[in-house]
Amino acid sequence: MQIVEPLQVAIDELSKLPSIGRKTAQRLALHILKSDEEVVESLVKVLHELKSKIRICSVCYNYSIDDNCDICNNQKRDRSFICVVEEASDIISIERTNEYQGLYHVLGGVLSPLSGKGTESLKIKELIQRLESDEIKEVLLAINPDTEGEATSLYLAKLIKPLGVKVSRIARGLPIGGDLEFADDATIGRAVIGRSYL
Amino acid sequence: MQIVEPLQVAIDELSKLPSIGRKTAQRLALHILKSDEEVVESLVKVLHELKSKIRICSVCYNYSIDDNCDICNNQKRDRSFICVVEEASDIISIERTNEYQGLYHVLGGVLSPLSGKGTESLKIKELIQRLESDEIKEVLLAINPDTEGEATSLYLAKLIKPLGVKVSRIARGLPIGGDLEFADDATIGRAVIGRSYL
Numbered sequence: 096m097q098i099v100e101p102l103q104v105a106i107d108e109l110s111k112l113p114s115i116g117r118k119t120a121q122r123l124a125l126h127i128l129k130s131d132e133e134v135v136e137s138l139v140k141v142l143h144e145l146k147s148k149i150r151i152c153s154v155c156y157n158y159s160i161d162d163n164c165d166i167c168n169n170q171k172r173d174r175s176f177i178c179v180v181e182e183a184s185d186i187i188s189i190e191r192t193n194e195y196q197g198l199y200h201v202l203g204g205v206l207s208p209l210s211g212k213g214t215e216s217l218k219i220k221e222l223i224q225r226l227e228s229d230e231i232k233e234v235l236l237a238i239n240p241d242t243e244g245e246a247t248s249l250y251l252a253k254l255i256k257p258l259g260v261k262v263s264r265i266a267r268g269l270p271i272g273g274d275l276e277f278a279d280d281a282t283i284g285r286a287v288i289g290r291s292y293l
Numbered sequence: 294m295q296i297v298e299p300l301q302v303a304i305d306e307l308s309k310l311p312s313i314g315r316k317t318a319q320r321l322a323l324h325i326l327k328s329d330e331e332v333v334e335s336l337v338k339v340l341h342e343l344k345s346k347i348r349i350c351s352v353c354y355n356y357s358i359d360d361n362c363d364i365c366n367n368q369k370r371d372r373s374f375i376c377v378v379e380e381a382s383d384i385i386s387i388e389r390t391n392e393y394q395g396l397y398h399v400l401g402g403v404l405s406p407l408s409g410k411g412t413e414s415l416k417i418k419e420l421i422q423r424l425e426s427d428e429i430k431e432v433l434l435a436i437n438p439d440t441e442g443e444a445t446s447l448y449l450a451k452l453i454k455p456l457g458v459k460v461s462r463i464a465r466g467l468p469i470g471g472d473l474e475f476a477d478d479a480t481i482g483r484a485v486i487g488r489s490y491l
Contacts (some may be wrong), residue, residue, distance in 0.1 A: 098385055099356045099363070101339075101346040108339045113324050114317050122474070125382045126311050128343055128356070135344050139337050141299075141306040145326055146333050148299040158297045158326070165297070184323045187296055 102128065151183075154225070156201035156218055158183045166190075166199060173197040175232040179222065179251065181205055181239060189237060197235070200225065205238060205247040219251070226258050236264040240285075300326065349381075352423070354399035354416055356381045364388075364397060371395040373430040377420065377449065379403055379437060383473045387435060390482035395433070398423065403436060403445040417449070424456050433488055434462040439470050450491040461488040 098106070102124055109120035127135055151157070152164035159165070166172060166186070176197025180186055183201045202217045225231065234255050238244040252262045268286035269278055278286075296304070300322055307318035325333055349355070350362035353375075357363070364370060364384070374395025378384055381399045400415045423429065432453050436442040450460045464487030473481065 098388075099347055099358055101342045101358070102356060105339045105343045108336055113320055115321075118475075119312050121382075121385070122311055123313075124343060127340060128347060132344060135340055138306055139340060141303045142325060142333055142337060144299045145303045145322060146330060149297055149326060158300060160297055160299070184319075187319070190296075 155199045156183065156203065156221075157186055157199055171196075175230055176235070177222075177225065177231055177233075178235045178237050180237050181244070185237065195235075197233075202238070202247070205243045206250060207243050214250075217247075219254070222251075223254060223258070226255060226260055231260055233261040233263060236262065238264070240265075240267045353397045354381065354401065354419075355384050355397055369394075373428055374433065375420075375423065375429055375431075376433045376435050378435050378473075379442070383435065386473045386476065386481055387485065390478050390485060392482040392485040393433075395431075400436070400445070403441045404448060405441050412448075415445075417452070420449075421452060421456070424453060424458050429458055431459040431461060433485070434460065435473070435485075436462070437472055438463075447491075454491070460491045462491060463488050 105124040105127070106117070106120045109115055109123050110117050112120075115123070127138075148160060149158050150160065150162070152159040152167055153162050154167045155164060157164040157166060161168075173196045177200050178189065178195055178197055179200045179202060180189070181202055181204055186199050186201070189195050189199075200218065200222050202219065202222070204212055204217055206212060206214065206217065222234075226234070234251075236248045236251060238248050248264050252264075255262050266289055267282070268289055269275065269282060275283060303322040303325070304315070304318045307313055307321050308315050310318075313321070325336075346358060347356050348358065348360070350357040350365055351360050352365045353362060355362040355364060359366075371394045375398050376387065376393055376395055377398045377400060378387070379400055379402055384397050384399070387393050387397075398416065398420050400417070400420070402410055402415055404410060404412065404415065420432075424432070432449075434446045434449060436446050446462050450462075453460045463481075463484040476484075
């Protein structure tokens with residue numbers, strides 16, 4: 096098998112990226128090889144700026160260009176409401192729904208004793224400080240509903256409730272467009288427990 | 294919806310790549326954002342070298358680092374046998390099967406009157422020159438078995454046969470309308486072995 100070396104190197108490098116398999120990596124490398132110089136330059140520029148221009152918001156740890164992110168700076172948002180998420184990328188998912196108008200707080204992960212991730216490695220202290228100093232009425236925990244996420248949610252609820260702040264978490268149930276036949280038992284169980292009355 | 298601008302720009306740019314949808318583009322951009330500086334630098338370096346280091350072989354038009362590609366330079370290959378392919382990337386697919394030991398010739402496409410691709414835009418003249426000057430005994434046409442590919446194969450066969458060179462084409466074990474790039478190795482290998490003479 097004879098693939099010219101810089102092409103093979105590029106395929107290997109691209110296959111390391113998430114959700115890029117060997118065939119996709121080869122197609123990408125060949126596409127770039129056939130593209131004009133400008134296409135590559137614009138891609139390279141964008142990757143560089145991604146690393147150099149984006150900082151972390153000093154309040155909520157969202158991605159930001161300035162010291163504070165657009166959401167923290169937006170005076171139209173409900174400043175009494177904080178949604179806690181694991182990663183800054185989760186904010187993008189929630190913002191896309193247009194259902195939430197409050198502020199955010201990025202934890203930076205979940206409690207995971209097995210992988211050595213304790214309370215100190217998450218932005219929990221910083222969350223409590225925000226709750227103590229600002230006029231926060233409700234905290235919505237939008238943490239992934241897996242075992243570690245559930246444990247983290249319960250841990251945070253226990254910390255936050257004594258401060259007199261309402262704590263909620265996102266509903267767990269069947270996804271919209273989902274099918275009872277294909278849902279797992281735990282999800283159906285949750286959907287039954289969390290039923291809403293019409 | 295509030296995605297910080299350099300991230301949005303990166304997602305837009307990455308979505309332009311083949312087989313990268315919006316969700317994959319977002320995952321890639323976020324992955325790069327979270328990665329170390331070195332990861333990005335190594336990716337950027339690889340993309341640059343892909344463009345700067347790779348040339349086209351002056352004999353067969355395969356990708357190459359030097360003036361002649363590794364396959365043309367390899368004295369162990371059967372120099373009486375030329376396999377004609379549409380694109381240099383098809384060589385990678387055929388080489389992977391280990392069923393072919395001859396040389397190659399990249400046409401640069403197929404005859405396509407509708408998109409204005411005539412005989413002049415393909416490396417047909419160059420192929421004929423090779424057949425006239427070298428000791429070529431057989432030409433294997435490994436052109437995609439779709440309508441335009443078939444027409445190109447028949448056209449080439451008509452040109453080549455008068456030169457006293459045997460002409461074959463890969464067996465149409467490949468699904469009609471298919472593409473070498475997406476076929477599995479065993480199928481491509483079978484197609485080389487089962488070539489039919491014209």
